[in-house]
Amino acid sequence: MAANGHMTLPEGGKARRVYLLLRDEMSNGTYPAGATLPGEQKLAEIFAVSRVTIRRALDALDADGLIERRAGSGTQVRPQADTGPVAADFTSLMPQLVAMGQSTTARLLSFSYGAAPSHVAQAMGLDDGARVQTAVRVRSLDDRPFSHLTTYVPEIIAANYTEADLATTPLFRLLERSGVQVEGAQQSVTATLASPDVAEALGVSVGSALLSLRRVVRDADGRGVEYLSALYRADLFRLEMTLNRVGGADDRHWEPVIDSEQVQEAAE
Amino acid sequence: MAANGHMTLPEGGKARRVYLLLRDEMSNGTYPAGATLPGEQKLAEIFAVSRVTIRRALDALDADGLIERRAGSGTQVRPQADTGPVAADFTSLMPQLVAMGQSTTARLLSFSYGAAPSHVAQAMGLDDGARVQTAVRVRSLDDRPFSHLTTYVPEIIAANYTEADLATTPLFRLLERSGVQVEGAQQSVTATLASPDVAEALGVSVGSALLSLRRVVRDADGRGVEYLSALYRADLFRLEMTLNRVGGADDRHWEPVIDSEQVQEAAE
Known part of the structure; x- marks a missing residue:
């Protein structure tokens, strides 16, 4: 999805806000491809803004190639050539990228050692002020950034790999390579x-x-070995899960379906 | 969390935007309870707005009881008496409300019959234009609304329960009571x-x-029997999952942990 139309709209302004909300509604199915948007007057009422503001937001959506405005027949949502969001299986922790024939690249934004933030230390079961390695990476799919990853690893474990390793190898693999016995x-x-x-x-x-x-990974002794805070673009990423309803009348319940093709890798 | 401070800030204005972002950062751990916020000048730079705008946003956060401003020592994030977000287990589909000793109530906002929206019909495997019952409900925990639920059920199944049933009983239970054999x-x-x-x-x-x-529930014949589109307040709701790392060296993988206490019910 080209997405530069918003550049014409002042950050924090009303038109930008309406643009973001409408874009969101087009990607979340409220206004799917082919749908006709409400008229300008109606949109102005819905968003409690002026028609001028609505027109600016529509201009930006138009510039993005997201809508088509036709005299007489209103504004239509255009189908996107986009392959759609990156889907990740919540159970295996692995994005279904291999199946999609796509590959991701990571860029290291920052890398440092210092005291763990208190909420991180608490979640990992570390002493207050325990030293951790903090790395911030952005992962892209076909040059399009889709995730912002901040990871915290106790200094003693992080000493087993380098900054360069982090830019090329999933952290989870580095941990297992370092001899960490991941338990859960x-x-x-x-x-x-x-x-x-x-x-x-x-x-x-x-x-x-x-x-x-947020993910806390623990070793066999229950110690936190990784704390991940991952932020994913909602227009490019979703978590998926398949469940089967199993069992007899007395203990009927849901059971997740695990794709055995996806057992080796951990998503970040 | 009291949250009326934003009422003083114009909808769509810059101060409201900064207020929302800061509130978000306080609930997501960026600025946890006890943390000191950056000074007004620094915040103005971060958000690329004036100090007047920052001050308005801080006034609103102060009115919400979320921060404490002390001369000399800066602005501190106040601990919240709040019991915290509603947690739901992603695997069992059930919110961990019973364990929390809390109960939810549902309010029916709308109820109607008509043609399924095309993305719903497609996801459920229904013919284009197939008739469904559409219900919109808001679920609250201790009178605090936390989820907005839109459900679509094929008309022939929905005929088995009433509008009143929907306001009192989880839809999933109504489906099974109607004789639907839920498969997955x-x-x-x-x-x-x-x-x-x-x-x-x-x-x-x-x-x-x-x-x-989004959830599509299917029966034994693979037919869609329910389409749920649920929206949850991010400050009051999170999905949780526990995974164990199991298997030998060759097929080491993640396996979700299913809480057997939570096998009977379906979250909405």
């Missing part, structure tokens, strides 16, 4: 808004919707 | 922004971050 992981998913620094790294507007994933 | 479900999670109607129903600002979950 706990992950938690919610949504957040793009802050100015993350927005810049991911090439989106400040205030765009991001999927937020 | 596919779910997909991403993030989105609160549109004006959803924002009003959930009591949040337009443009707030929401977790977006």
Whole structure:
């Protein structure tokens, strides 16, 4: 999806806000390809802004190639040639990229050692002020950035790999290569808004919707060996899961379906 | 979390935007309880706005009881008495509410029969224009709305329960009571922004971050029996999952941990 139309709209202004909301509704199925958007007057009522603001937002969407405005028949959502969001299986932790014949690249934005932030130390079960390596990376698919990853690893483990390793090899593989006996992981998913620094790294507007994933990976002794805070562009990424309903009448329940093709790798 | 401070800030204005971003960063751990926010001048640079705008945003956060401004020592994030987000297990589809000793109530916002939207018909494997029942509900925890649920059920199945049933009983239970043999479900999670109607129903600002979950439930014949589009307040809801790393060296992989206490119910 080309997405430069917003560049013409002042950051934080009303037209930019309407543009973001409409783009979001086009990617989330509220207004799918082929749908006709409400008229300018109606949109102005929905968003409680002037028609001039609506027109500016529509101009930007038009510049992105997302809509087609036809005299008489209204504004239509254009189908996107886009291959669609990157899908990742929530169970295997692995993005279904291989199957899509695509590959990702990581760019290291920062790399440092220092005291763990208190919420990180707490989640990993580390002492307050314990030293960790902090790395910030942006992962791209076909040169399009889709995830912003901040990882924390106890200094003693991180000493086993280099900054250069991090730019080329998934952290999870580096941990196992370092002899860490990974026992389990706990992950938690919610949504957040793009802050100015993350927005810049991911090439989106400040205030765009991001999927937020936290993961704490533990070793056989229950020690935290990795804390991941991952932010994914909502227009390019989704987590997927297939469940089967199994069991008898008394203990009927859901069971996740695990794709055995995806057992070796860990998503970041 | 009291959250009326934003009422003093014009919808779509810069101060409201900064307020939303800072609130988000306080709930996502960037600025946890006890953290000191950057000074006004620094915040003005980060958000590329004036100090007056920063001050307005901070006033609103102060009115919400989220920060404490102390002369000399800066602005501190206040700990919240809040019990924290509603956590739901992604595997069992069930929010961990029982364990929390809390209960939810649902309010039916709309209820109608008509042709399925094309993306819904496609996902459910229904013919174009197939008739479905559409229900929109808001679910609250202790009178605080946290989810906005839109469900689509083929008319022939929906005929087995009433509008009143929907307001009191989880849809999934109504389906099984109607004799539907649920076989499996596919779910997909991403993030989105609160549109004006959803924002009003959930009591949040337009443009707030929401977790977006789509689920298609199928019967033994592979027919779609329910399509759920759920939007959750990111400040009140998260999806959780525990995984174990199992298997030998050759087929080491992740396996989700299923909590056997949570096998009977389906989250909505």
